[in-house]
Amino acid sequence: KQEVTQIPAALSVPEGENLVLNCSFTDSAIYNLQWFRQDPGKGLTSLLLIQSSQREQTSGRLNASLDKSSGRSTLYIAASQPGDSATYLCAEHSGNTGKLIFGQGTTLQVKP
């Protein structure tokens, strides 16, 4: 059974700090891995998608890595800002079916 785990469940940091969010998955033959942001009571915003043949993706202050051998992905946020406060979800793509298996999320608070 494919499982996705995120640690920590919650994180609070001061503004300006660099931080890393962790995601682990059990499927060594992972298809794609995707990171999302969710604001309270809202839908999902896709941040980065890493295909199985890739090792990382970057967008602005965000960098996501994928290590299939260890079953881990990290989301690195540089120079965090209060506006980065949200819940961050990683999701494994179940083959090419389009189904996503989500982790429990990490709720980030960036204090001004």
Added chain:
Amino acid sequence: GAVVSQHPSWVICKSGTSVKIECRSLDFQATTMFWYRQFPKQSLMLMATSNEGSKATYEQGVEKDKFLINHASLTLSTLTVTSAHPEDSSFYICSARDASRTDTQYFGPGTRLTVL
């Protein structure tokens, strides 16, 4: 960018009534849409895969007679929660897979259902 809408954004209903939630892809065709539910402070759990022109595929443990899914066109899927009960109260989110770019799917803003 591509947009997926959901209607209504929130609904409050009495126990025993049925509620229909719409998911629309506004500027692309979606042969496949997905329905998720999210309980407070929990992650998203896939309920079913909605395929245009055919029956939906439900995940294990999801009652197909309870959660009716219809995907009658390439831009619209509906989820009907039949005979809703308070335990059905949740945040329902749909996503739509772009038929021309199968690695890409877009999420709707979600529908908050509260059953009294």
